[in-house]
Amino acid sequence: MTSTEPITPNSDGSTAGDPAAPKTSAMSPALDAADSRGSNILEVRNVSKSFHDPVTVPVLKKVSLEVKRGEFVSITGKSGCGKSTLLYILSTMDTDYEGEVMIDAEPTRGLSGERLARIRNEKIGFVFQFHYLLPEFSVLKNVMLPGLKLGKHSAEEVEHRAMKRLRDLDMHEHAFKGANQLSGGQKQRVAIARSLINDPLIIMGDEPTGNLDSRNSGIVFDIFKSISAHHEQSLLVVTHDNDFASRTDRIIEMDDGKVIG
Numbered sequence: 001m002t003s004t005e006p007i008t009p010n011s012d013g014s015t016a017g018d019p020a021a022p023k024t025s026a027m028s029p030a031l032d033a034a035d036s037r038g039s040n041i042l043e044v045r046n047v048s049k050s051f052h053d054p055v056t057v058p059v060l061k062k063v064s065l066e067v068k069r070g071e072f073v074s075i076t077g078k079s080g081c082g083k084s085t086l087l088y089i090l091s092t093m094d095t096d097y098e099g100e101v102m103i104d105a106e107p108t109r110g111l112s113g114e115r116l117a118r119i120r121n122e123k124i125g126f127v128f129q130f131h132y133l134l135p136e137f138s139v140l141k142n143v144m145l146p147g148l149k150l151g152k153h154s155a156e157e158v159e160h161r162a163m164k165r166l167r168d169l170d171m172h173e174h175a176f177k178g179a180n181q182l183s184g185g186q187k188q189r190v191a192i193a194r195s196l197i198n199d200p201l202i203i204m205g206d207e208p209t210g211n212l213d214s215r216n217s218g219i220v221f222d223i224f225k226s227i228s229a230h231h232e233q234s235l236l237v238v239t240h241d242n243d244f245a246s247r248t249d250r251i252i253e254m255d256d257g258k259v260i261g
């Protein structure tokens with residue numbers, strides 16, 4: 001796979017929390033895996049990657065970073081500096097790299113494809129510049145898909161959880177519309193609801209507001225902020241929007257495949 005491909009959210013999207021749910025083990029077991037705010041949900045040690053196409057070009061050069069529980073972190077940097085390539089590795093979709101990626105204290109190197117898919121589904125939520133909703137399904141079904149795929153709850157329970165997330169994002173009135181009958185900002189809110197369905201520990205975004213106007217970008221920012229503030233889920237978001245980045249807890253700046261600040 002290449003880093004320029006979109007990280008298709010497991011053909012469904014992904015995971016993360018019930019923005020209003022109490023943190024009980026019954027509601028969010030993934031959250032309980034990390035003991036407290038302050039623990040690292042994501043740890044990246046000396047990750048390097050080169051493309052060989054046809055000559056070898058190093059694209060990531062010993063990138064190290066960490067994201068703590070409940071932290072809202074942005075990644076910025078010039079076009080081509082390696083942000084999407086890095087996110088693709090952190091999402092466990094790309095396993096062709098050197099270094100170490102630990103998710104919720106579990107080293108991911110060498111794990112089977114099946115185990116990685118499970119980690120992805122259970123612990124990571126994804127939101128992208130383009131929402132990747134499936135147009136042939138309703139809004140509700142789109143949000144449910146990663147939950148059905150994880151198979152932890154009955155279809156009825158997944159539907160209930162999906163409706164709750166749509167309500168939290170003020171999209172419940174659109175639940176039975178086709179996914180292609182929404183505005184761009186509405187689609188992105190549905191994509192966020194979908195990313196939250198499995199109560200992930202961390203939500204990763206690759207330019208999630210890149211396709212939105214400033215009003216809708218502000219709405220998405222506020223939703224992310226509230227997810228990290230109230231639910232102790234972490235966010236790692238690549239953005240070109242300096243205003244968006246400046247309002248996050250911490251900015252990781254990249255240049256030419258390295259973290260420079």
Ligand SMILES: Nc1ncnc2c1ncn2[C@@H]1O[C@H](COP(=O)(O)OP(=O)(O)OP(=O)(O)O)[C@@H](O)[C@H]1O
Binds near residue numbers: 002085
């Ligand atoms: N499959 C590939 N084969 C060869 N080179 C690639 C491949 N995918 C990406 N690259 C190169 O790797 C570098 C980093 O690409 P990447 O998509 O990670 O950049 P980015 O920081 O996300 O940029 P943007 O802000 O434009 O999205 C670029 O120089 C790109 O041309």
Ligand SMILES: [Mg+2]
Binds near residue numbers: 083084085206
């Ligand atoms: Mg990119």
